[in-house]
Amino acid sequence: xxxxxxxxxxxxxxxxxxxxxxLCTHNSARSQMAEGLLRHxxxxxxxxxxxxxxxxxxxxxxxxxxxxxxxxxxxxxxxxLERYLxxxxxxxxxxxDDANEACPIFPGARERxxxxxxxxxxxxxEERLAVFRRVRDEIRAHVESLAGERPRP
Numbered sequence: 001x002x003x004x005x006x007x008x009x010x011x012x013x014x015x016x017x018x019x020x021x022x023l024c025t026h027n028s029a030r031s032q033m034a035e036g037l038l039r040h041x042x043x044x045x046x047x048x049x050x051x052x053x054x055x056x057x058x059x060x061x062x063x064x065x066x067x068x069x070x071x072x073x074x075x076x077x078x079x080x081l082e083r084y085l086x087x088x089x090x091x092x093x094x095x096x097d098d099a100n101e102a103c104p105i106f107p108g109a110r111e112r113x114x115x116x117x118x119x120x121x122x123x124x125x126e127e128r129l130a131v132f133r134r135v136r137d138e139i140r141a142h143v144e145s146l147a148g149e150r151p152r153p
Contacts, residue, residue, distance in 0.1 A: 027052025030095040036073035042147035051081040
């Protein structure tokens with residue numbers, strides 16, 4: 001396996017940005033946060049997209065906890081994965097177990113990754129926002145690793 005981060009390989013060759021698709025069930029929180037984080041941290045080297053096995057809406061809590069980091073995902077929309085099935089991606093990353101099981105084969109994907117994160121939308125009461133923050137931070141660690149900013153978690 002090549003130890004050079006994908007961003008380093010792409011930058012060294014001067015090629016187009018690395019395309020990454022994040023998938024989750026509803027495309028409402030985890031995949032949206034991953035898309036926003038990758039765009040924010042390495043948008044000069046990566047093109048980030050997200051989709052779900054079904055589309056709903058971007059959760060307000062996800063928008064809120066991302067804004068705490070200075071990342072605005074309020075303009076992102078929940079989309080279904082069908083629109084991306086025939087597009088080329090360097091990485092297709094499932095960020096929930098349901099999407100991992102339901103994820104179709106992406107003929108244009110060079111590599112498929114699975115990152116399992118708790119569904120923060122299932123948290124209730126006063127701890128709900130804290131769960132969104134924790135999941136956001138876990139996603140950030142993985143995104144930083146993918147972008148070559150730090151070792152893999």
